[in-house]
Amino acid sequence: MIDLRLLRDDPDAVRASQQARGDDPTLVDSALDADARRRSSLTEFESLRAEQKAMGKQVAKAQGEEKAELLTRTKHLAEQVKARQAEAQGAEKELDELLYAIPNVVEGAPPGGEADFVVLRHEGGTPRDFAAEGFTPRDHLDLGERLGAIDTARGAKVSGSRFYYLTGIGARLELALLNAAMDQAVTEGFTPMITPTLVKPETMRGTGFLGAHADEVYRLEKDDLYLVGTSEVALAGYHADEIIDLSAGPRRYAGWSACYRREAGSHGKDVRGIIRVHQFHKVEMFSYCAPEDAAAEHQRLLAWEEAMLAKVELPYRVIDTAAGDLGSSAARKFDCEAWLPTQERYLELTSTSNCTTFQARRLGVRERTEDGSTRPVATLNGTLGTTRWIVALLENHQQADGSVRVPAGLRPYLGGLEVLEPVR
RNA sequence: GGAGACGUCGCAUAGUCUGGUCUAGUGCGCCACCCUGCUAAGGUGGUAACGGGGCAACCCGUUCGCGGGUUCAAAUCCCGCCGUCUCCGCCA
Incomplete structure (x- = not known):
């Protein structure tokens, strides 16, 4: 959810962001209109309510005829209060829906769509x-x-x-990758977490995954639960409705979880192998930090991703995702894409998003500031390792005889194994 | 799956039977100040969030797990849901 204050004070900034994303800028005006109507109906309701409460006290004290007279007056007032309250609630709901429909305000991302990313290096x-x-x-x-x-x-x-088994050395390889990722995270001060993969609607909604890409998400209708596409969801929900202490710096969690994606609309794309699958595992970094520290934290997450890529010795490029290709909660996103020799193209292995205060506002994650007030925090996430990394690892480190060299950074996690040998 | 108990301001608890005096009391913790040679103890005051209005001091409203309902009026009465605990059953 974007900041209502920003919407009121600088609607042009939000309109510009909508334009950069290729989204509807008139949502801004509808929201402003709903906000104005909410405020006026709320003021009316509140003054009537105050009157009703004051009269209630008189009723309590009054006796006999005086009481009967007060009751007729206050009955009438009660009807008015009810009507105004319904009006105010209606306006509030309308505003809420509009606010939920506006994606995060873009922050520094290049303009354009999916193809307009900028290669940083x-x-x-x-x-x-x-x-x-x-x-x-x-x-x-x-x-x-x-x-x-x-x-x-x-x-x-x-x-x-789009389902698969990892067998034998394949299973060990995934565990090695994810354990290496977890170990790096722990070394850097992250709290390791194994998270729920089924979450309630409000958690899924709060993280912004039920917007334009809701089709990507598995839903268990009978239980009204969603399967997460990343542990980001469970980690963002972890501190929902809490006031957390960030005075000692960002709170960093490393989530290990299965991830589920419907891959709706990607029929015929990456159908071979395990590049695009319905279920995989991932180690995800997640950070809660002060809003003014978010951009710097974003760079730190990117650096940690790159440290993992270095351990696996993969050639890759870093791209700055264009505004139109950002998820609804991201203000900016950097992807690391590894070179895929057989397809002669780059394949996304990591993605780090700065969601600024967007998710925290929806989920009610706040911190206490020095003046004693509260404010939403910033949330960020980034990939440290996934099943997909196996694709890039196998292809880039293969040898002429079909064996695969194990990068030095993973050997400790495979009992010192240096080469994966074909079994047939 | 069945039965029961419980869910109140950071924590603990009072209030619910008998609706209005609840502007939610008390203790602990925390903060500020006072007292004390230091420490301990003591004293005084303060101590939730969200929203609306105001330059501000401040005023008003909402929130007693969540959502409905009854009523002039709900922490309090009724219904539904969620969560926690205890016991029983079932499965591993």
């Missing part, structure tokens, strides 16, 4: 030249099957398309 060395090395690279599924690591056929048999 390339890291992790130049991608390998397989032609020069004298062999054609195999794709991750080919490699994974030879290693006995990935089984998509049985995944489809048991659960349908």
Whole structure:
């Protein structure tokens, strides 16, 4: 939820943000109108209510005829109060719905849509030249099957398309990656968390995932619960309706969870292998911090993502996502995309968003300021490792014989194993 | 799945039967000040959030788990839901 004060004081800023996202700027005017109507009806209701309360006290004291007379007057007043209250509540609900429909105000993201991202830099060395090395690279599924690591056929048999089994070394590899991610997070002072993957509607709504991309989310209708697409949801909800102490700096959590995505509307896209799947695992960084520290915290999260990518020795680029491609709660987003040799393109491995106070406002996460008042905090999130990283790891570190070199950073998590050998 | 108890201002608790004197009392904790050579003890005052109005001091409203209802008036009465605890049953 955006700041109502900002909407009132600087509606042009919100209109500009809507325009940058390619969203409807007239929402701003509808919200301003609803706000004005709410305030006037609320004032009317409140003065009538004050009168009613004062009269109630007289009724309590009065006796006999005087009381009977007061009762007839106050009965009439009660009807008016009820009507005005309904009016005020109606206006409030209308305003709320409009406010919930406006995505976060963009902060520094380049204008444009999905294709208009800005490449900030390339890291992790130049991608390998397989032609020069004298062999054609195999794709991750080919490699994974030879290693006995990935089984998509049985995944489809048991659960349908976009499901898979990680088997043998594949299962160990995922655990190694995620354990390395958890260890790094703990070393950097994050609190490790294993989070619920089913959440209530208000939590899902509060994090902003039920807006334009609601189709992406699995819903258990019978139980009125949602399956999370990332532990960000459970971590954002963790401090909902709380006043937390940030005087010692940001509160940082590292969430480990399964993630579920419907992948609606991506039919025919990335159908091979485990690039785009309905269920995977992820270690996610989540930070609650003071609003003025959020941009700096965003850079820190990005740096931690890059430290993990360095451990896995992948070539990647960092992009600054364009406004039109931001999620509804993000004010700015940086992705790290690893090079995928067989497709000769970049594949998103990490994504870090600065949600400023948008989520905290919806979820009621506040801090106490020095003057004793409260204010919403900022929330940020970023990826430290996912099942998908296996794709980039296998392809980039493959050798001519179908074996795969284990990057040094993961060896301690695989009992010192240096090479994954094909089993067939 | 069944039965019962409970849910009140940071924590603990009073208030609910018998609706209005609740502007929610008290203790603890916390903050400020006073007293005391230091410490301990003591004293005085303050101590929720959200919204509306006002330059401000301040005023008003909402909130006693959540949502409805009854009533001139609800922490208090009625209905539904959620959560916690205890016992029983069932499953592992």
